[in-house]
Structure formats: structure tokens, C-alpha cells
Amino acid sequence: MTADSKSKYVLTVSCPEANGIVRAVSDFLFERGATISEAAQHRDPVIDRFFMRVEFEEVDAHLPATDKLDEDFADIASQFLMKWNFFDLSRRPRLLLAVSRHGHCLNDILHRWSSGGLPAEVVGVVSNHEDMRGITEWYGLDYFHLPLTPETKSAQEDAMLDIVSSKQVDVLALARYMQILSPRMCEIMAGRTINIHHSFLPGFKGANPYRQAYMRGVKIIGATAHYVTTDLDEGPIIEQAVERIDHNFDIDELIQIGRDAECAAFARALKWHCEHRIIINGNKTVVFK
């Protein structure tokens, strides 16, 4: 078995701070013939909580499947009151993109995916408009046109959830999808729906943030990739990017400049999510880059 063909795994852990956590995890992996290729940890001093991400691979012996690792790890997890997940990196997360009429983030993500820059299986694109069908089908992907009105919003979300189920979607990426998801949708998709908001949150939540920024006279605009929650644009922030502006720029120029920041923040956030580098910590995130 060559180095490249060895199975690689990730373990993420969060638990109350305690002595012996790192030793217990490393001993567990050592005893199963694994070698650690990357490890990082963080302690939140405010809530005294410990976070860890370990990337490991089999040496000689074949490591058990993740469900068996889960089973074997349960006693250690119980001892330290851990929340934990094992991931097999050979299984790339299945990603569904959602878009409305602005296609720059969709286009950027599809190019990165098609050129190997995003470790995900893109399974299709859903939209409440027809504008992005052409580029989607150019990439050979399914395009699900799900138009809606305020009266049909719930039925439209049911249709989207049917696609999530039938396509076995792991993560829903809102690439400038301009519809507010219902509390029901947010609950079902909690922790696996990522939005790119076109402002440097917490500034300028909601619709038309570039107009808000222009009218406020800010000197920096930005974009924020965050997990989606019922509270609009209040979800745990994953990544942000900014661009400098000044009085010479009009709103259309802010929109154009802001697009680069949106694409950069969104792409990094999705890649880190797909590499299992993010642990949600209340209304924040720990990102092991």
C-alpha cells in the first residue's frame, strides 16, 4: 500500500478542559496502529472547554471503519464528557449549492470543484430562478429549479429537503441564495448550511448590505461566511474577507469589489468544512486551518 493509498481519518473532539485528554486520544490511536499526521488543539478560556482535531492514517494494520472507531472510542469519550466525530477523508462530503440570480460565488465554487480545489462531491444546484441553469449544466450537474412565492415557501423547502435526502446531501452551500430559510429548515440543516453574506458582519445584516455600507460611508467592506441559523446573518462565523474602499466608489463599484471578498471567504469556509476543520463553539467557531 503506497503512502497515497493509505486511508486517512479525522477525529474532532470538544469537551470540558481536563488533564490527560491529548494522552488518551494519542494512546487510543497508537494502540490501533495509527500514525498522527496533523494535530491541533484549542482551549476556550471563557468557558474552559477544550477542542481538538487530529488527522491520522493507518501504518501497517488496517484501521477499523469509522463506526467501529466510534464504538471503541465511546468509553474514553464518556470519561471526558466528549462530543466527538470520526471522519473518513476518502469519503468526500456531498455538497448541494443554492443560488438565486447572482452567479459569481456559484461560478467560483464550481471552478474550484472542477479543478480539484474543493474536497467535496457537488451533487447539484438548486435555485428559485432559471438564471444559473446554463452554467450548472455546462458542468454536467443537475439543476433543480424551485420557484416560490410567500404562499408556497414551505412547499418549496419541502422540495429542497427531498433533494437533500435523495441526493444524500451532507452540506448545503448558499451561494448568494436570497431567501430566508424557515426555522424548520434551519433546525433540520443545523451545522451543515453555510451562507456567504455580502458584508463584514456583524455590520449590515439582511438585504442590500452594499447600499447600507455606501450610505454609512465605511472605508472597509467585506464578506462573511457563516453557518445558517434562524437568526438572520447571526450564525457562527467561519471566515471573513475585506477590501478597502473610499469616497470615490459608487454602490455598483462596491458590489464589484465586494464580489472578490465574497468568493474568497466562501471558498475557504467550504473547504475547511469539507476537511472537517471547523468545530462550532456556541455562537462562534474554532477553525483548525
Ligand SMILES: Nc1nc2c(c(=O)[nH]1)N[C@@H](CN(C=O)c1ccc(C(=O)N[C@@H](CCC(=O)O)C(=O)O)cc1)CN2
Ligand atoms: N434563516 C436564515 N436564512 C438565511 C440566512 C440566515 O442567516 N438565516 N442568510 C441569508 C442570506 N442573506 C444574506 O446573506 C439574505 C437573504 C435574503 C434576505 C431577504 O430579505 N430575502 C427576502 C426575499 C428577497 C427576494 O425574494 O429577492 C425574504 O426571504 O423574504 C435577506 C438576507 C440566506 N438565508
